[in-house]
Amino acid sequence: MSGLKLTELSELTSTERDQALVHLVERIQHSPPYSYRTGEIRAASQWFPPLVSKSRETVIAELDERPVGYCVSLPIAAYGQLDNLLGELAVDPATTEYLAELGVDETVRRQGIASALLSRLHDGLPSATTAVLIRTLADNHPAIEFYRRQGYQLIDGVTQEWNGRGRIFLLRRKQTA
Structure with missing residues (x-):
């Protein structure tokens, strides 16, 4: 997409841009x-x-x-909220990254922004990373199809109830040369 700029952050401050980012996250939640x-x-x-x-x-x-x-990721071991599911998910917590958040403003969806964010994330992962895990709403079919197009596979039989809503998991194993 023309004019798209991707920037890495290590923390949020009180800048106008960072406040606008938090507002975007809030809008997407609602x-x-x-x-x-x-x-x-x-x-x-x-x-x-x-x-x-x-x-x-x-x-x-x-x-x-x-x-x-x-797009926000962290080692699954650092996330902690999935510890009770690690056995069912069959992932190595030492080498699995968790995609905690991915969101795009509804006014610019389907223009390659989510793909660009995810590609940048994958490119920046440590070489020891063996997989990336994602959790999404079970009925969010556009997101599920997007992740599948990005090489993620549904983990059959593993679900999670969170805030009264069913979640499913998708996993992308690192491609080896």
Whole structure:
């Protein structure tokens, strides 16, 4: 996409761009397919900055200096919220990356931004990484199809209930030469 700029972040500050990014995350949380109601989950301003701080990689997409997308990953062992599922997921916590967040502003979806973010993430992973794990809503069919086109495979039989909604997992094993 012409004019798209990808930038890596290690922390969020009080800059106008970073505030706009948190606002984008908040808007996406409250839009379909998520459609969280006020009070149903913590505000993005409470959980997103700490996630970025502990991430291995955070990449934002900007158009005209305005954040339009983001991608955040961290080692699955650092995430911690999936520890009880590691056996079922059949992944090595020492070498598996967890894609915690991927979002694109609804006004610019289907223009290659999510693909660019994910490609940048994959390119930046340590060489010891053997796989990337993603969790998404079980009924978010556009996201599931997107991940499949990116080389992810559904992990059959492993689901998680979170905030009253079913989640599924997809995994992309590192391609070897």
